[in-house]
Every structure is written in C-alpha cells, then in structure tokens.
Amino acid sequence: MPHISMVLTPSFQFLALGVQAAFELANALKGEPYYTLSIASVEGGPVMSSSGFTVPTVKLTEVGQADTLLLMAGLTPPPQQDEATLETLRAMARQSRRVAGLCTGSFLLGQMGLLDGRRATTHWSYARLMREAFPKVRVEDDRIFINEGSVWTSAGLTAGLDLAVALVEKDLGRDMASAIARRLVMHHRRAGGQSQHSELLQLAPSSDRIQKALIHAKTHLADPLTVEELADVAALSPRQFSRAFRAETGQTPAKAVEQIRLEAARLMIEETRHPLDQIARENGFTDLRRMREAFMRQYGQPPQTLRRLARAA
Structure with missing residues (x-):
C-alpha cells in the first residue's frame, strides 16, 4: 500500500x-x-x-x-x-x-x-x-x-x-x-508540459458572456470560430461582441482565437507524436502552412523546430 x-x-x-x-x-x-x-x-x-x-x-x-x-x-x-x-x-x-x-x-x-x-x-x-x-x-x-x-x-x-x-x-x-x-471540478487535467501562462488566464475577461465565448473557442478549436459564432455563444450582436471583447481583453476576437490555437497546438507538438498536419487541422489552422506562419509570428520558430527541441529535452 x-x-x-x-x-x-x-x-x-x-x-x-x-x-x-x-x-x-x-x-x-x-x-x-x-x-x-x-x-x-x-x-x-x-x-x-x-x-x-x-x-x-x-x-x-x-x-x-x-x-x-x-x-x-x-x-x-x-x-x-x-x-x-x-x-x-x-x-x-x-x-x-x-x-x-x-x-x-x-x-x-x-x-x-x-x-x-x-x-x-x-x-x-x-x-x-x-x-x-x-x-x-x-x-x-x-x-x-x-x-x-x-x-x-x-x-x-x-x-x-x-x-x-x-x-x-x-x-x-x-x-x-x-x-x-x-x-475535483478541475476544468480538465492539465498536462505537465502546459504553459503556466494560459492564454485564457491572460485574457481574463470580466464578464461571464465573454468568458463563455472563450471557453467555447477552447473546446471547438477545429471549427471556424467566426466572430458571428462567438457572438451567438455570448448572446450579443457581432458588433457588440467585438467591442466588448476588445474592452475586456485588449485583443480582437481573431487574435485571441489564434493565441489559444497556438497554445493548444504547441502542447500537442511537444507532448504527442501526432503528425503536424493533423495537429494543424485539429486546432483550426486548416493546413500546415498556415500553422507554420502563425508559429513563426509568435515564437520565431517553425513547429518542426519546437518538436525537435522538446524531444531533445
């Protein structure tokens, strides 16, 4: 025992x-x-x-x-x-x-x-x-x-x-x-490789409506996640939603969704052996080229390099 x-x-x-x-x-x-x-x-x-x-x-x-x-x-x-x-x-x-x-x-x-x-x-x-x-x-x-x-x-x-x-x-x-x-009512069991600086925590919206839209985005990353879709989840018009979202998070909905997708994709790259094109699709990047471009903007390195570094570690 x-x-x-x-x-x-x-x-x-x-x-x-x-x-x-x-x-x-x-x-x-x-x-x-x-x-x-x-x-x-x-x-x-x-x-x-x-x-x-x-x-x-x-x-x-x-x-x-x-x-x-x-x-x-x-x-x-x-x-x-x-x-x-x-x-x-x-x-x-x-x-x-x-x-x-x-x-x-x-x-x-x-x-x-x-x-x-x-x-x-x-x-x-x-x-x-x-x-x-x-x-x-x-x-x-x-x-x-x-x-x-x-x-x-x-x-x-x-x-x-x-x-x-x-x-x-x-x-x-x-x-x-x-x-x-x-x-324990943990939102999900976090993997060890997950960042301490979660995008959902950094965005930190003050209203339940915007928080609900972000959680929807986190759990539906493979979907298009248009402003119209997120606004519908928040029960706001697209214009009201965009204005409230920027006021509460300091970012546009599109930029925030990309950050959440990058966080999820990076975790999969470092913690799994899934093919990169599959990771791109599952996280809403459509194809590997678009995911690579987003990684270069955010991290200054392509997904392949991050995976290689993670395996070396």
Whole structure:
C-alpha cells in the first residue's frame, strides 16, 4: 500500500495540503484503501503555516517506508536548510520511490542536490532566483509540472494538484486520473508540459458572456470560430461582441482565437507524436502552412523546430 508523506517546512503555504484530496479520492473511487497518508516534518510536532495556523506533524524518520515524499514550502522560497535537515531529507528520499517539490518546495530539492543535471520548474516569479541559486539545474518556468525520473517538481500552488493527479495516473491509470479531475471540478487535467501562462488566464475577461465565448473557442478549436459564432455563444450582436471583447481583453476576437490555437497546438507538438498536419487541422489552422506562419509570428520558430527541441529535452 503506497504511503504518501507530505513534508512541511516552517511557513509552508496551507493551500498546498489540498493535494491530499487527489489521493483521498483515489481511495474512495477504488472502494478500498490504496494510499495511506501522513503529514510530517523533519523535527516533528506542530509546524506553523504562512497564515499563522499550526499543523501537527509526525517526525519524518518515524514515518517508516514512504513511497512518495511531497515537499511543501511557503509563498516565498525557503531559506537554506542546515546540513542535518538536508541529510534527513536525502536519506528519506533515497528510501522512497519518488519525491516531489511543490511550488517553492522545488528549492528544497535543489538544496538536497537532487535537481543537479535535471529539468525542474517552480512558480514563474521565482524561476530567475532558482537559476541563480542552482546553476546545474535546467529551470523551465513555463511548465505546470516536470517529471524527471523519480523526481517531480511543480509550478505555483494549484499546479501541485495537477502533479498529484499525475502521480495517481502513474499508479492507477488515466481513467482514474480523469475521474478524480472531474470530482475535483478541475476544468480538465492539465498536462505537465502546459504553459503556466494560459492564454485564457491572460485574457481574463470580466464578464461571464465573454468568458463563455472563450471557453467555447477552447473546446471547438477545429471549427471556424467566426466572430458571428462567438457572438451567438455570448448572446450579443457581432458588433457588440467585438467591442466588448476588445474592452475586456485588449485583443480582437481573431487574435485571441489564434493565441489559444497556438497554445493548444504547441502542447500537442511537444507532448504527442501526432503528425503536424493533423495537429494543424485539429486546432483550426486548416493546413500546415498556415500553422507554420502563425508559429513563426509568435515564437520565431517553425513547429518542426519546437518538436525537435522538446524531444531533445
């Protein structure tokens, strides 16, 4: 029975503990206990969160055989840990099948030396600091989470839940992971390669009507997605829709749709082996030539180059 130990450090962010829901739901959906859980710290005893709440923990060395260690820190990167603490964490990591640093918890893995020579991610606002602190690590600040063998890292706090669902998928399969995502009311289970800077988040419309049109576009990328179609979804005239869309997002509907298509196509290029012409059609570019032109405008590189770089990584 895999044991998941959530390891806290002082001033950890309370929201990080929410990842336990993925494992709890896995047990519930299986109809029998599969995972066991513990909340631990190196010293044991109560640990105070960044919001002032304290959480009781067991001493890490008393947890026993942990299958998975989830290292949790705060809203800012943790300070350099003393060598005794790091050695305790290293020893437990060596005994575990896998270890993950959630958000700024990735810095703990860096201090342990477990990220040297590996790819890793963290919250985008601390990526530069992570590069400076750990020059042997290939920091990718545009990823939701990264799996490098037995070591996992995730981006900002909610991305830890995506990582947890991905861990369950490794153990129990895609159907279980999808069922958990639905129960958690996650819009969809985000793949690790997805950008932290989602186009839907960056557009950030203030009204439900424009948000509804954008979600429609995201889920119907193979369709033409004309202004008339999107305006109909928003229950506005095309002229009203175009005016409201630009006012709320700062972009025209056509430009926003192209950005969403580019984001989806790039994810497929980097994460799948689908032919490029198929990716172009599925994301509404009509043909490979038009997708290539859009990629050159946005990224300065053709799709083939991005796929080659992703495979090399």
